[in-house]
Amino acid sequence: MAAPVTTIGLWNIAAERPELLALVDPDGTEVTYGELTAKANRYARGLRALGLNTGDSVVVLQPNGVELVAAYFAAIQTGLYVVVVNWHLVAPEVAYILADSEAKAFLAHERFADVAVAAADEAGIGAHTRFAVGDVPGFRRIEELGAGEGEGRPGPRTAGSPMLYTSGTTGRPKGVRRPLTGADPxxxxxxxxxxxxxxxxxxxxxHVHLCGSPLYHTAVLNFVAISLQLGHPAVLMDRWDAEEMLRLIERYRVTHSHVVPTQFRRLLALPDDVRAGYDTSSLRAMIHGAAPCPPEVKRRMLEWWGPVVTEYYAATEGGGTAISGEEWLRKPGSVGRPWPGSTVKVLDDDGEELPPGEVGTVYLRMGTSTFEYHRDKAKTEKARVGDLFTLGDVGHIDSDGYLFLHDRKSDMIISGGVNIYPAEIENELVLHPKVLDVAVFGVPHEDWGEQVKAVVQPAAGVEPSGELARELLDYAATRLAKFKLPRSVDFADELPRDPNGKLYKRKLRDPYWA
Structure with missing residues (x-):
């Protein structure tokens, strides 16, 4: 019987037990710790040979897979900032990130060839620093990166960091760049x-981790990277599918994952016999965040999977809260209490702390952690009150210290002087069986300033119609106070969400205000 691994850390595990399973690629290929670190070492030697030094940036535009994970760890062991790009972006947006991050190398994938070429050309990325998985015009094949640069680890080795770009739901994304620590990777x-x-x-x-969302998302990347560092194999999905997730849970005895409410809803939409046909008894911690979860959806998931469903609220910039399934049943709708070392406060518009139960803007801090938005001092300062920062969310803290979120401040509707929180309305409408997804926001009104508008994505097989709109409004009237009711309903084939569930509400709202 093989001796157990005793030391955490990707390279330490690889040294002790190189044959241990590290990753399952979306195509089913199983990759060991030894194979993963060998690839990460080769890429790191290649980046050093290109002239990248500590503090430089490398940008990665790739789907979930071993190549992306290896590129990430290559940067992490060579003191580089690694920017994993949202592959839904168009070429000018990718070019902006290449330029803004001052990328010294660009690693792409043939799936995104057209965007990669146009972005690299616009940003002026040198031909010798462009590499791709597969064939991309003007890019060298990824197999050439580090080829002929010897064996073993690169030198010098020092801890790098992800450089995370905010989602850009309210404008151009901004990079969150933390100071490098100089630590041993x-x-x-x-x-x-x-x-x-x-x-x-x-x-x-x-533990076994299942990754069902794109690795360009901050939390998703963190969960995979930390899982590997702690000896938890990671099973990667390329494009998420509800039944495929259940199959992988059963096949690999998955214990934990990072999921979003949109995935919960699609899992619950599976026929009862399909859901019952898979063994999910291995699950121990199904963690969700990134987007608000309707309370009734959360309750149904707890009934199905048991108290393994854990929620958190956090920010790329640092700090957050968490709540277990058992706690949530006592405090339905809460996102929990602060993590150890994290500070959470609710402040009024003058920056004064509000007492329990009063609604204001939520501010966070994680220990003494600091950050800045890359090349945007004004945005950094605008988000802060003293050493606290805000994401712009509105909520209250109850007398037991549990945080309840109401909505984003920028999404709040003020109609006739009354504050209306769209999330509350969305949480009710999405429960209607003919609704797959819904967005609520304010549109201009001559007398009231704003009135409530709902945009609905109908469930499969349901046709949008005036009759359906009236049915939904009548339904809402049985569940919401009159002043909160949408005054009209429009329909869309699909709402603009990213794969992590985040809704780009601005894209829906802006045409009404144009």
Whole structure:
């Protein structure tokens, strides 16, 4: 019987037990710790050979897969900033990130060839620093990166960092760039084990992670990277599918995942016999965040999977809250209490802290952590009050210290002087069986300033019609106060959400205000 691994950290695990399973690629290929670190080492040697030095940036435009994970760890061990780009962006948007991050290398994938070529040309990325998985005109094949540069680890080795770009739902994305620590990349920081400890995840405790969302999303990338550092194999999905997720849970005895409410709704929409046909008893921590979850959806998931459904509220910039399934049943609708070391306060418009139960803007802080929006001092300062920062969310804290979110401040509707929170209305309408997705926002009104508009994506097989609009309005009237009711309903084939569930409400709202 093989000796157990005793030291956490990707390269430490690879040194002790190189044959251990690290990743399952979306195509089913199983990749060991030894194979993953060998690829990460080769890419790192290649980036050094290109002239990249500590503090430089590399941009990655790739789908979920071993190549992306290897590129990430190559940067992490060579003191580089790694920017994993949202592959839904168009070429000018990718070019902006290439330029803004001052990228010294660009690693793409043939699936996004047209965007990659146009973006690299617009940003002026040198031909010798362009590499691609597969064939992309003007790009060298990824197999050439580090080829002929010897074996073993690159030098010098020092900890790099992800450079995370905010989603850009209210304008151009901004990079969150943290100072490099100079730490040994083999050493796993106490914050890493502490963060997984919030969810009851410990090193080498038999956990298996399932990644069903794109790795360009901050939390998704963090969960895969930390899982690998703590000895938890990661099963990667390319494009998420509800039944395929259940199959993978059963096949690999998955214990934890990072999911979003949109996925919950689609899992619940599966026929009862399909849901009952898969063994999900291995699940121990199904963690969700990134977008608000309608309380009734959360309750149904808890009834199906049991109290393994854990919620958190957090920010790329640092700090957050968490709540277990058991706690949520006592405090339905809450996103939990602050993490250890995290500060959460609700402030009024003058920056004064509000008492329990009063609604204001939610502010966060994680220990003494600092950040800045890359090349945007004004945005950094606007988001802060003292050493606290805000994402612009509105909520209240109850007398037991539990945070309840109402909505984003920018989404709040003020109609006739009354504050209306769209999320409350969305949480009711989405429960109607003929509704797959819904967005609520304010549109101009001559007398009231704003009135409530709902845009609905009908469920499969349901045709939009005036009759359906009236049915939904009548339904809403049985569940909401009159002043909160939508005054009209429009329909859309699909709402503009990213794969992590985040709704680009601005794209729906702007035409009404044009």
């Amino acid at each position: 083999d050493a796993v920081t106490p914050q890493t084990t502490w963060f997984f400890g919030i969810f009851g995840l410990e090193p080498f405790d038999g």
